Amino acid sequence: MPKVVPEYKEEAKSRILDAANRVFAEKGYHEATMDDIAKRLGVSKGAIYLYFSSKEDLFEAMCKTAPQAFKEILYSSFGNEANPIQSATEFFDKMLKLSASDPGLSFEILSEASRNPALKRILKRNHAEYEEVLTGFLTEGRKRRIVGDNVDIRPLANSLIALWNGLETLLVSGLSIDEARSAWLEALKAIFMNQHTANHNPQDRPSRPASKTG
Amino acid sequence: MPKVVPEYKEEAKSRILDAANRVFAEKGYHEATMDDIAKRLGVSKGAIYLYFSSKEDLFEAMCKTAPQAFKEILYSSFGNEANPIQSATEFFDKMLKLSASDPGLSFEILSEASRNPALKRILKRNHAEYEEVLTGFLTEGRKRRIVGDNVDIRPLANSLIALWNGLETLLVSGLSIDEARSAWLEALKAIFMNQHTANHNPQDRPSRPASKTG
Amino acid sequence: MPKVVPEYKEEAKSRILDAANRVFAEKGYHEATMDDIAKRLGVSKGAIYLYFSSKEDLFEAMCKTAPQAFKEILYSSFGNEANPIQSATEFFDKMLKLSASDPGLSFEILSEASRNPALKRILKRNHAEYEEVLTGFLTEGRKRRIVGDNVDIRPLANSLIALWNGLETLLVSGLSIDEARSAWLEALKAIFMNQHTANHNPQDRPSRPASKTG
Amino acid sequence: MPKVVPEYKEEAKSRILDAANRVFAEKGYHEATMDDIAKRLGVSKGAIYLYFSSKEDLFEAMCKTAPQAFKEILYSSFGNEANPIQSATEFFDKMLKLSASDPGLSFEILSEASRNPALKRILKRNHAEYEEVLTGFLTEGRKRRIVGDNVDIRPLANSLIALWNGLETLLVSGLSIDEARSAWLEALKAIFMNQHTANHNPQDRPSRPASKTG
DNA sequence: TATGAATGAGTGTTCATTCAT
DNA sequence: GATGAATGAACACTCATTCAT
Known part of the structure; x- marks a missing residue:
């Protein structure tokens, strides 16, 4: 050095x-x-x-910097006004690459955090940031009529974060990447597409309903 | 003894x-x-x-038995034909009580599993069972027209499991129980209610009713 | 074992x-x-x-037991009614043998104790015991007219203890054993013999007050 | 610098x-x-x-300079022809102030010295100097009839040094300052006053006055 | 001269595991 | 079967000392 x-x-x-x-x-x-x-x-x-x-200090410092990559992916995927399903697919693939090198680190962090208040605070701060990005994305989506007015945005943002986190747990539990991707997309589709359907009368986007039922 | x-x-x-x-x-x-x-x-x-x-052997053995409680809640909540939102609410509250006593054990297990193939296999087996219960529930839901025909059931089952697991990660990250419940219900509502909404608008999507009853 | x-x-x-x-x-x-x-x-x-x-616990425990030997010598030398100079000589020789195996242990203990209240308390307790033995010896000596009435016994007991302790410091500083013995006996003689001389006026000592006030 | x-x-x-x-x-x-x-x-x-x-070198060098303050007090208290009790009181109070700032350093030095010949030599040199000061004081005292002819001066000088050193050990062991002062003065009194007393009772011991003025 | 980053040997302490009883 | 004393391999952390700058 x-x-x-x-x-x-x-x-x-x-x-x-x-x-x-x-x-x-x-x-x-x-x-x-x-x-x-x-x-x-x-x-x-x-x-x-x-x-x-x-060692603990080092670990905590690492926890503070670790989500940097996560945030970057989050921004690059959800920071714009793209089609949500497309954003989500992009997000999924980028995240997968990222977490491939980190098989269980996030769980290690979580299990430590469950008994370490300082770490918990760090995670909370990180989470607040993720939540904000997604809330912004969903708010924007509402303007663009992709997200229904009847949707409570903040909780939905949280559930999207939860969904990704949860898929990581399933990957560790042996779910294949393809299965995980399907689950991710199916959920996203259910959340966004149905909204769409409900909110938007067919004449609005005539091709969509057809493709779903078809 | x-x-x-x-x-x-x-x-x-x-x-x-x-x-x-x-x-x-x-x-x-x-x-x-x-x-x-x-x-x-x-x-x-x-x-x-x-x-x-x-110690490792003991831990693995414990991992095999640990999900017993989880399974019981899963069955009791989703094993019947109840309204899905109600089932989900019930599930959430029961699970919360359960995981209150084991703040970070599941993450401990996951981080071990990410490096321990034997443990991974155990988790996989457990997951298969959860998946089956939820698949059954959703299949039943489809018959009862609560779940749309356009839904791919197995991935959705996985995403429900992921959603719950992910909420646990957020609880450790400092999300309040109420926020977690809102996120859970909002996601469930988005998934099921919209379907529901869709179902009750036959004129909207004329092809649906047919496929549902069929 | x-x-x-x-x-x-x-x-x-x-x-x-x-x-x-x-x-x-x-x-x-x-x-x-x-x-x-x-x-x-x-x-x-x-x-x-x-x-x-x-290690600290072990050291403290050792400090509690270490003075056992010291006490035994103290009792055997000063526990009886012997002539004080003879007692002191006996004490000196026995102690010398004891501390030969312990070149600097007592100083190690003292330097630790100066920063460790728990250890200090142990030393205090030990000292109280030594003080008691010597106070008893001197009180007895007063009855036997070896110690003058004008002497404050407790402080003198302390100064005898101090004298021995101090001689140990001088031994470490290179004073020869013979010099140390001379110092010890000279001091003892000064303390006891002068008293003695003063005390034993034949007539016999209605004069005491007189001799004190000069 | x-x-x-x-x-x-x-x-x-x-x-x-x-x-x-x-x-x-x-x-x-x-x-x-x-x-x-x-x-x-x-x-x-x-x-x-x-x-x-x-570090050891530094410590040894420090040990060489450390007693400077001690020597100064020694000289200022015992370097003159004052009344011995008064000198001793003065010495005690000055020394107390000095050693208050270094609770256990001297014991640290002693315990090192017990295993380190170089250090031991340094202490010996220092001690020789102390001894000299006190020997001078006592010799002067003899001339002034404060110290009896029957006293062996060098050993007594050593025992005075030992007494002070020993009182420091008792202070660490929890003896109060007042108790230490009493012990110090009681011993000094026993050593000097009795001589003194003897001196002021001419009729009591007719032989003494002669030797005193002689 | 002075700096301070780097070293690396060393120490107290823990704990899964073993085994004589 | 059960015990719990003993083991011994680790590991986090410290600090006197060195040396390139």
């Missing part, structure tokens, strides 16, 4: 976080040792403690 | 599993010690090893 | 304390490792933790 | 020693880290190693 640069400390932290992310993802919080992380970086154990005060 | 009875071995195992379940639920897999479990039972540490070859 | 005996636990504790005493005496609190103590006993490190919850 | 000055090296050393003294006094040798000392000085850890080769 080069030194003396002013942003060096941040650079170093970020390299450690990166290594930590990979090691925790591979081995889980408890199985991963500080030595594993240090070795991954080609650095001595002690060096990590120059930047993080404890 | 009483002795000599023939089914004694099974009885003993089951008592240990029960204690393990409670202790793992309270403390998580890694924080729980064999001693904790033994003490909960009023038995010596060594005794557990007469019935289970290792 | 044999097992199952009821007093086994106490026996084991006492063996560990003995080893700890020796190792701490040889290496000092900080340089001594739990492994050192375990190896001295021919036992694994973990075994010690079955009987003592931490 | 300013630079380039010729005596700079000594100046720097002395500043480090000062910081070391304070930190070691506060935390004890083992708990104090090189970083603590460096930070106290506002200097980097590495800087200390330019002046001292190791």
Whole structure:
């Protein structure tokens, strides 16, 4: 590691976080040792403690940065006004690639969080952000008549997040990717398409009902 | 522990599993010690090893029995022909009570499973059973015209399971119970009610009624 | 170590304390490792933790038992009505033998105690006992006219204890044993003999008040 | 730290020693880290190693300078011809103030010295100096008839030093300051006053006055 | 001279597992 | 079957010391 640069400390932290992310993802919080992380970086154990005060501290820091990728996918998929099913498909495929490298990290985080209030707070903050993105997306969707007026947007945003999270649990439980994708799309279709149907009288989009029943 | 009875071995195992379940639920897999479990039972540490070859073995055995309660709730809520929203509400409230006692155990299991094929297989088996119950429920719902013909039942069953699992993740992330309930019901409403709405607008989609009764 | 005996636990504790005493005496609190103590006993490190919850706990327990030998010497030297100079000589020689095996242990204890209130309390309790023995001895001495009426006994008891403790510091500082013995006896002589001289006026001591006020 | 000055090296050393003294006094040798000392000085850890080769080296150097304050008090209290009780009282009060800031440092030093010959030599040198001061004082006292001819001065000097050192051990063991002062004065009184008393009873011991004025 | 990032050996402590009784 | 004392392999964390800058 080069030194003396002013942003060096941040650079170093970020390299450690990166290594930590990979090691925790591979081995889980408890199985991963500080030595594993240090070795991954080609650095001595002690060096990590120059930047993080404890394993727990490192883990929490990692939890703060981990959802960055998630957020990016969320924004890129749902941040625009695309067709929701298309957005959702895009989201699904991107997320799948992401979580492939993280088999169980999120569950490790969740199980820790269930007993660690500090971690819980971090997750809450992250969740608030996800919720906001989706709420914005759905609000926009309502304007565009893709989402019905009778829909309570915030809860629905939460249920979309829950749905994705839940599919991750099923993937770990052996559900195939195709099955997961079907489940994801079927649910999305049920949520968005039916709304559409109900809200929109056929003359509005004559081709859709046909394709459904057909 | 009483002795000599023939089914004694099974009885003993089951008592240990029960204690393990409670202790793992309270403390998580890694924080729980064999001693904790033994003490909960009023038995010596060594005794557990007469019935289970290792902590991991015990944990896996517990994972096999753990979903019993879940299954019971699933059956009692979705095993009949009730109104789906009502079933779902019932399910939600019962599940909430259940998972209150085991804040993060399911995540612990999932994170282990992501690295432990044996555990993964167990989860898969469990999931298959859940899927079956819900598939049955939805199939029945289709007959009763609550679920549309255009719906692909198996994926929807999976997405319902995913939805619940995902809500658990959000509860750990600090979502309030009321928010979770709203999300759950809003999603269910979106899935079922719109169908319902659609069903009650025959003139709207003339082809539907036919396929429903058929 | 044999097992199952009821007093086994106490026996084991006492063996560990003995080893700890020796190792701490040889290496000092900080340089001594739990492994050192375990190896001295021919036992694994973990075994010690079955009987003592931490190194500190072990050290404190040792501090409680360490003065046993000191007390015995104190009683055997000052518990009777012997001539004080003779008692003191006896005390000196016995103590010397004792502390030869403990070069700096008592200072280790004192330096820890200066920052550890629990340890301080233990030392206080021990000191109270020493004080009592010497107070008894001096009170007896007063009856026997070896100690003057004008002497405040408790403070003098303390100063005798201090004197011994202080000689130990000088021994560590390189004072020879003979010099230490001379210092000890010279002080004792000054304290007791002068009294003696003063006290034993033949006529005999209606003059005491007089001698005091000069 | 300013630079380039010729005596700079000594100046720097002395500043480090000062910081070391304070930190070691506060935390004890083992708990104090090189970083603590460096930070106290506002200097980097590495800087200390330019002046001292190791922590041990620094500690030993500090031990050499540490008794400076002690010596000053010793001289100012016992360096003159005052009444011994008054000198002793003065000494006690000054020393108390001094040792209040370093609760257990001297014991730390002693316990190290018991295993470190180099340190032992330093202590011996210091002790020799103390002994000399007190021997001078007592010799002077003899001339002034405060100290009896029958007294062996060097041992008594040692016992006075021992007495003070020992009182420090008792203070750590929980003896109150007042009790310590009483013990100190009672012993001093026993040593000096009885002599004194004897001196002021000419008719009592006719031989004494002669030797006194002689 | 001075810095401070990096090292790496070392230590207290835990705990799953074993085994003599 | 059951016990619980003992093991021993880990692991998080610390800190004196070094050295490139």
